[in-house]
Amino acid sequence: MASSHASLLEKELIQKTEFQRTFVEQAPDPSTENINAKLANPLAGLSHDKLIADGEAFAKSHNLGHLSALFQKGALVAQDPLAFDSLPLLTNEDKEVLRHEIANKWDQPKMLYYLVILCSLAAAVQGMDESVINGANLFFAPQFGINPKASSGDPSRNQWLLGLLCCAVLGCWLTEPLNKAFGRRGTIFITATISFLACIWQGVTNSWPHLFVARFVLGLGIGPKSATVPVYAAECAPPPIRGALVMMWQMWTAFGIMLGFVADVAFFKVPNTPHVTGSTGD
Template sequence: MFKGHANHREEAGPGTSAQSSRRESSQLQFPRDDTFENVRLFAQSHGLARHLDSFHKAAVVLQGQTTLDEIPLSTSELKALRDETERKWRQPKMLYFTILVCSVGAIEQGWAQTGMNGANLDFPKAFGVGSNSKHDTLIVGLINSGIYLSTGVLGAWLSDPVNNWLGRRGAVFVGSILCFLANLGSSLSKTWPQLLIFRFILGGGLGINASTVSVYAAECAPTGIRGGLAVSWQMWTAFGIFLGFVANAAVYSYGDDSWRLQLAGPFIPIIPLLLMLYMCPESPAWYLKHGDRYDLAFQSLCRLRNSGLLAAKELYSSHLQRTARLKMMDQEQISFSRKVLDLFSVPRIRRATTASYVVMLSQQLCGINIIAFYSSTIFSDAGFSDFGALVASCVFGFINFLGAFPAIWTMDTLGRRSLLLLTLPPMAVTMLAAGLSFNISADNPVHFGLLATLIYVFCALYSPGMGPVPNIYSAEVFPLSHREIGMSFAVATANFWAAILSLTFPRILTALTSQGAFTLYAGLNIVAVVLVFLFLPETRLKTLDELDDVFSVPTRTFVGYQTTEFLPWFVKRYVMRNKEADLPPLGFDEEYQELEQDEDDQEI
C-alpha cells in the first residue's frame, strides 16, 4: 500500500526554517529513475502530460522516503497535505455540495416511505379494504410492502446496467424521474390495484437511487472522512421521514382524501434534486472503471479535493493498486450474470457479500422500519387519537434525524462494527421494555408516556449505529469491478426482508398483539448482535482499495478468532476488570490485526 505522506508531516519544520527549506528544494530536479519514468508514461498515455509536475510530486509523497521539505512543494500544496489529516473537514465547497445533492435524494427516500404511514389511517377505508379480515390485512400489507418488493426484485438490480450506461449522476436522474411520476400517480389512484402498481414503480426508482447514491458519495469522499460524510444518507433519510410525518399531520384535516396529499408530497424534494444533480462532478471511480478515463477522473478529483497535488496523489495511488490487481486477474469484460455469480464464488467478494448481507439483514431484524411504517397505527392502537398518533410519529422522525449527528464523528473514530455492537444490545432492552409497557392499562396516562418514551429511546439508539452503518458499509466493501452489483445485492437484501416484515406485520400485530410484536423484535435484536459479532470485519480508515486486505481473512478464521480469542479477552478485561488481560493477534494478516485491535488511527 502507498501511505507515504503521513510519515513526513512531523518532519516539516515551522516558521522561517521551513520556508527557507522549500525555497532551496524548489531548485531540486526529480531523479530520473524507473519510478518517474513510469509516472511520465502514465501521464502521457492518459492525457495528463500538462499535469506531470503534480504527478511527479505525488509519486515522491507516496513513496514515503523523502521529507515534505525536500520536495518542491508550493505553500498551498504543503498546506493541503497537512490539512488532509490535521484538518480533515476542511474540504472544497464542491465536495460538500455533492454530498448535499446526495442528501436531497435521501430526503425523498425517507419522505416516500412515511407518506404511506399517514395514508394507512385512511386509504384502506377509501378502497374498501379497512376491515381486520385476512383478505383486507393482506391487501394493506401488500400495498405497504410494494415499494420494498419492487426495490428488491427490480430497482436494485436495474442499478448496475443503468450505472454502466449513464454513470452515477445519470442513474440518480432516471431513478428520480420514476419516483416523481410514481408519487403523483399514487395520489391519483382510483382503486387499490392502481395504487399497488404505482407503489411498485416507486420502488423501482427508489431502488436505483438507494443503490447508487451511497456508492457515489463514498467514491467522491476522502478516505479520512468517508464514513462521516456517508452518514448523510441515513441522516437526511431520517430528515425526510420527519418531513413526511410533519406533512402527514399538516394535511390530516383535509378530510377523507388527505391520504392522496400524503402520497403526493414526496415529489417536492425531487425537483431541486433534478436541477442540481448535473452541477456535481461525476464519480472519479466510475471514469476509471469505464474506459480508464484518468483524465476525466482527474478533473473530477480536482473539483473534489483541496489541490491538484491531492487529486494526483489519490489518482496515481489508485492506478498503482489497480495495476497490481489486474496483473493477477482476468482482464476480460465481465458479464452481468458472471458478476452475480462472483458475489458467491470469488472468496474476497463472497466475504464482502456475507458481511453486507449480515448488516442489511440486521437492520431489518431490529424493527426500525416496522416502527417507521406503522408507528401511527401502533400509537393509535395504544389509545392515541389519530391526530395524536401522527404528532407522536413526528417526534419519532425528528429524534431519528437528530440521533444521526453523532455518527458523523464516531463513524471514523469508533468504527462501523463497534457502533453496532455498542447500540444493538440497549436497543433490544428498550424494545422489550416497550412490549412490557402494554401491561399497564391503556386508561392510565403513564402507559402513553412510557410507550412513547421507550420508542423514542430506541430510535435515538438506532440513529447513530444501525441507521447509517448498513448503507455506508455495503457501499465500501466491494471492489470497484463489482461495486454496483454488490450494492444492488445489499439493497435488494434490505428491501426483500423489509417487504417480508411489512407484509407480515399486520398479521403479527393481529396474532401477537402489540406486546407480542415488540417482544419478538427484542429477540431479533439479540440475533443481530450475534451476526454482527461473528461476521462483520471493521473497515474504518481504510481506502476503498485497501479493503481488499481486510477481506483477505477467511470467514472461518475470523469467526474462530472472535469466539476463541476476542470474546474471552473481552470478558476478562471488561467484565472481570483484569487490566492485564492480553489479546493475541489475529495471526493471519498483520495489517488486518492492527485494524481490529490498534486503538491509534491508522495511516491512510
C-alpha cells in the same frame, strides 16, 4: 540419573516440535496477505515510473490529456499520501496545499459542501418516501375497498402493501447496469426523477391496482438511488472526512422518515373532499 535427564530432554524436544508445528499452522497465508495488501492499496509496490505512465494513460483514455500532469502527481500521492514531501514531481506549492489539507480537514471547496447538501436531500426524500405512505394508509384503503384487518377474502387485493418492497429489491439489481451506462450522477438524476414522478402518480391513483403499479415504479427509483448516492459521496469526499460524509446518508434518511410522519400528522384532519377517486369522506 542419565535416563531421567534423557527423558527430560525428550519431553523438551517434543514440546519444541509441537510449538513449531503450531506456529507454522497459525502463520498467515502469504497469498492471503498479498490479496489484503492489494485491496488496502492497489498502488502499493508499483514503481514511480509505472505510476506516472499509468496516470498519463488514464488521462488520455478519458480525453483529459491536458490534465496528465495532475493525474501523474495524484497517482504518486495516492500510493503513499504521507510521503508527498519526498516526491520530486511535486512543486512546493503542491506540497503546501497537501499540508494544508491534512491540517484543516474541514476546509474544503464549496462544491463539496454543495454535494453534501444534495446527498442529504436525497436521503431525506428517501426517508419520506418510506414513511409518508403510513398516513395515507388510513384513507385510501377504505376508498379502494381494502380491509387490511380482514383475515379472509381475496389476498391479492392487499398486494399494494408489497409494491415498494418488491421493486426496491428488484431496483437494487439495476444499480450496476445503470451506473455503468449513465455514471453516478446520471443514475442519481434518472432515479430521482422516477421517484419524483411516481410520488405524484400515487397521489392521483383511483384504484388499488393503479396504486400498486405506482408504488412499484417508485421502488425502481428508490433502489438504485439508495445504493448510488452513498457511493458517490464516498468517491468525492477526501479520506479524513469520508466516514462522516458517508454516514450522513443514514442520518438524513432517518430525518426524512420523521418528516414523513410530521406530514401525516399535519394532513390528518384535512377534510376528505371528493377528488380523483370520486369518493367522499366522512
